[in-house]
Amino acid sequence: MINYIRSLGRWGLGSFERLGRAHIFLVAMLAGVPGLFLRFSLVIQQLFSIGVLSVMLILISGLFVGMVLGLQGYNTLVDFGAEESLGVMVSLSLVRELGPVVSALLFAGRAGSALTAEIGLMKSTEQLSGMEMMAVDPIKRIIAPRFLAGIISMPLLAAIFSAVGVLGGFLVGHGLLGVDDGAFWSQMQAKTDLFEDIFNGVIKSVVFGLVVTWIALFEGYDAMPTSEGVGRATTRTVVHSAFAILGLDFVLTALMFGD
Amino acid sequence: MPLIKIRDLHFNRGDRVIFDGVNIDIQRGKVTAIMGPSGTGKTTLLKLIGGQLRPDKGTIEVDGQDVHKLSHSELYELRKRMGMLFQSGALLTDIDVFDNVAFPLREHTNLPESMIRDLVLMKLQAVGLRNARRLSPNELSGGMARRVALARAVALEPMMIMYDEPFTGQDPISMGTLVNLIHRINDAMKLTSIVVSHDVAETAEIADYIYLMSGGKIIEHGSPVQLKDSGSQWVQQFMQGLPDGPVPFHYAGPDFAEDLLNPEDNA
Numbered sequence: 260m261i262n263y264i265r266s267l268g269r270w271g272l273g274s275f276e277r278l279g280r281a282h283i284f285l286v287a288m289l290a291g292v293p294g295l296f297l298r299f300s301l302v303i304q305q306l307f308s309i310g311v312l313s314v315m316l317i318l319i320s321g322l323f324v325g326m327v328l329g330l331q332g333y334n335t336l337v338d339f340g341a342e343e344s345l346g347v348m349v350s351l352s353l354v355r356e357l358g359p360v361v362s363a364l365l366f367a368g369r370a371g372s373a374l375t376a377e378i379g380l381m382k383s384t385e386q387l388s389g390m391e392m393m394a395v396d397p398i399k400r401i402i403a404p405r406f407l408a409g410i411i412s413m414p415l416l417a418a419i420f421s422a423v424g425v426l427g428g429f430l431v432g433h434g435l436l437g438v439d440d441g442a443f444w445s446q447m448q449a450k451t452d453l454f455e456d457i458f459n460g461v462i463k464s465v466v467f468g469l470v471v472t473w474i475a476l477f478e479g480y481d482a483m484p485t486s487e488g489v490g491r492a493t494t495r496t497v498v499h500s501a502f503a504i505l506g507l508d509f510v511l512t513a514l515m516f517g518d
Numbered sequence: 519m520p521l522i523k524i525r526d527l528h529f530n531r532g533d534r535v536i537f538d539g540v541n542i543d544i545q546r547g548k549v550t551a552i553m554g555p556s557g558t559g560k561t562t563l564l565k566l567i568g569g570q571l572r573p574d575k576g577t578i579e580v581d582g583q584d585v586h587k588l589s590h591s592e593l594y595e596l597r598k599r600m601g602m603l604f605q606s607g608a609l610l611t612d613i614d615v616f617d618n619v620a621f622p623l624r625e626h627t628n629l630p631e632s633m634i635r636d637l638v639l640m641k642l643q644a645v646g647l648r649n650a651r652r653l654s655p656n657e658l659s660g661g662m663a664r665r666v667a668l669a670r671a672v673a674l675e676p677m678m679i680m681y682d683e684p685f686t687g688q689d690p691i692s693m694g695t696l697v698n699l700i701h702r703i704n705d706a707m708k709l710t711s712i713v714v715s716h717d718v719a720e721t722a723e724i725a726d727y728i729y730l731m732s733g734g735k736i737i738e739h740g741s742p743v744q745l746k747d748s749g750s751q752w753v754q755q756f757m758q759g760l761p762d763g764p765v766p767f768h769y770a771g772p773d774f775a776e777d778l779l780n781p782e783d784n785a
Contacts, residue, residue: 381611389608392568393622393670394597400625 281477284398288476291396291403301404302411309370309405309472310412314419316369317362321420324361325427328352332428333436345438346447349428350421354451354460355516358421360508363467366413367500371475374405375496378479379489387480402480406472413468414461421460459515466507471500521546521581521678521710522567528575529559529566536562537573538734544678549704549711551721554731555756560714561605564680567712568602569593581677598626601671601679605686607663609655609670615642616651619670626674641669645699661692665699672703678710679703685717693717697724718757722746730756 295302332348378401381387387397425447432438451457475496482492522544529537536559544550552560565571567578569585578585583596609618619638623629629637642648645665655663664684671679681700685693701724704711715721722728722742729739730753738745738753745753755763772780 384611385604385606385608386610388565388570389602389604389667390610391570392597392600392602392604393625393674394594395622395625396594 277481280481281473284477284480285473287398288403288406288473291399292407294399295403295407301400302407305404305408306412309374309408310415313366313369313412313416316365317416317420318423320361320365321358321423322427324357324420325349325353325424325429326431328357328424329428329431329436333432333438342432342436342438343442344446345428345432346425346443346445347450349432350425350447350451351456353421353424353428354456356460356508356512358424359417359460359463359467360504362417362420363413363464363471363504364501366416366468367471367475367497367504370409370412371471371496371500372493374409374472374475375479375482375493376489378402378405378476379482379484379492382480382482383484383486383489402476405476409472409475410465410468413471414464417460417464417467459511462515463508463511466511467504470503470507474500474503519546519582520544522712523579524567524576525579526576527566527573527578529562529571529573531562535734537576540576540731540734540736542729542736544710544712545727546710547708548726549700549713549724551713551715551725551728552731553714553716553718553721553728553756554737556716558731559734560716560731561682564602564682564712564714567680568597568600598674599677601674601676603664603667603671603679603681603684605683607655607658607660607667609658609663609667611655614652614654615647615658615666618655618666619651619673622670622673637673638669641673642666644672644703645669646695659692661688661695664688664692664696668699668703672707672709675707676709678712681711681713681715683715684713685715685720693720700724718759722757732756 328349329345332345332352333342336342336344336348378387381397381401387401390397390400429440429443432443433440478492478496478499479489482488520543522542524540524542527537527540527542528535540563542552552563554560562571566573567580567585569588572586580596580600583592585593585596588596609615610621613621616638619641620634623634623637627634638651639648642651645668647662647665647669650658650662650666655666658666668679684696684700688696697720700711700713703709704724713721713725722745725742727739728742728745730737730745732752738748738750740748746757748754748757752764754760771777
């Protein structure tokens with residue numbers, strides 16, 4: 260029994276210690292961001308590997324999610340004779356919730372895991388240590404550009420996801436199910452508010468981008484420098500990111516739309 | 519005055535004592551070897567000198583500066599004058615050989631690209647890999663990677679270089695090349711070199727002075743000739759690579775006969 264309590268205590272202390280390290284790491288990353296504006300090429304390289312290379316996944320997923328929303332929405336709305344509101348339903352679902360949340364989950368799976376593996380392997384092959392000994396701070400040179408690129412990429416990817424999703428909904432709603440295209444677009448434009456809906460969605464995706472990139476980079480940087488350690492860290496990135504995205508989504512939704 | 523002065527160094531990892539009151543002087547312009555069995559903390563010592571780890575007690579002075587009392591920016595300034603060759607080479611794998619050697623120059627100087635090119639080619643010529651400059655680190659053998667890392671370590675013309683196990687896992691030709699290079703570069707650039715190794719013959723060939731470490735302490739120090747003539751059994755076992763002696767062949771534990779007669783123990 261005593262051993263059980265002792266191991267629980269050890270686990271608790273270890274978790275808090277890790278949480279503390281993660282926050283020190285966040286502060287160090289943030290301190291490295293201003294210097295990047297003098298060397299923005301480092302961020303552009305990362306925008307390509309983190310953002311651009313995720314576009315195809317986001318496009319295809321967004322299209323299918325939008326098409327499913329179109330189908331499901333039509334089936335429900337048609338019972339009330341409100342199928343012309345399909346555009347509003349699809350666009351609000353996407354810009355408020357599914358766009359930021361699903362694209363962040365996909366981003367964690369694709370870019371987050373890749374970041375963790377990359378940084379973890381750089382650590383295990385002593386590249387980060389080597390950089391420190393060359394008087395180059397790896398947090399400023401390697402970590403901060405990826406962090407900033409993650410924060411910039413996420414809202415753009417979420418916007419692409421939502422835009423393609425709306426198109427998918429339109430393709431199914433108008434092309435397959437015969438919803439009037441004028442009603443689809445005009446109702447969508449009338450009921451989707453720039454600040455209330457789109458702006459709040461963008462805030463969500465910026466927060467998700469920050470949190471997912473932070474988790475991914477920290478897990479890589481803090482990984483045990485072995486192949487098993489890097490593997491575990493990559494799994495943790497995806498799992499912790501998913502929890503963080505869904506938990507934060509509830510909190511942000513409650514704050515934004517909870518009145 | 520020595521370039522590096524280590525006094526009363528204590529360092530623990532958890533409950534394990536790595537250094538227990540170590541004193542070392544590294545003389546300027548010389549090749550000093552730190553030798554000892556695996557796991558004696560030789561690499562840890564280099565990390566302590568480079569300020570990547572903090573000692574529990576004691577001081578390390580490099581060129582008159584206490585490494586662990588420097589601010590972050592002062593430490594990074596000092597590191598510009600230190601080179602380190604990691605066991606793996608630690609080359610950046612996403613850029614080619616040329617860009618790896620150019621990396622410290624681009625990070626720390628505002629030299630024009632044409633001059634960087636000339637400097638990189640000179641360094642690569644010195645290690646014999648000028649024509650391998652467009653290869654990626656994945657295409658290099660272990661020995662070649664270490665030579666590229668050596669070219670990179672001397673790119674900023676440092677005052678000293680620390681070599682972490684430079685000969686481990688090398689074929690005889692690469693080993694000979696590395697031994698020759700370390701010696702030649704040390705003399706040509708008037709460097710101070712610290713070689714951490716357990717390859718006795720190769721290290722003794724180039725070292726001016728050797729420190730032998732075991733169990734967190736300096737067991738013996740002196741020139742290679744003095745150590746070969748040492749009366750200590752431990753030194754003789756290490757220098758001649760004898761399988762048994764003061765460092766036992768068998769891992770400590772119960773007697774073999776006792777173990778055979780005790781069928782209860784399934785371990």
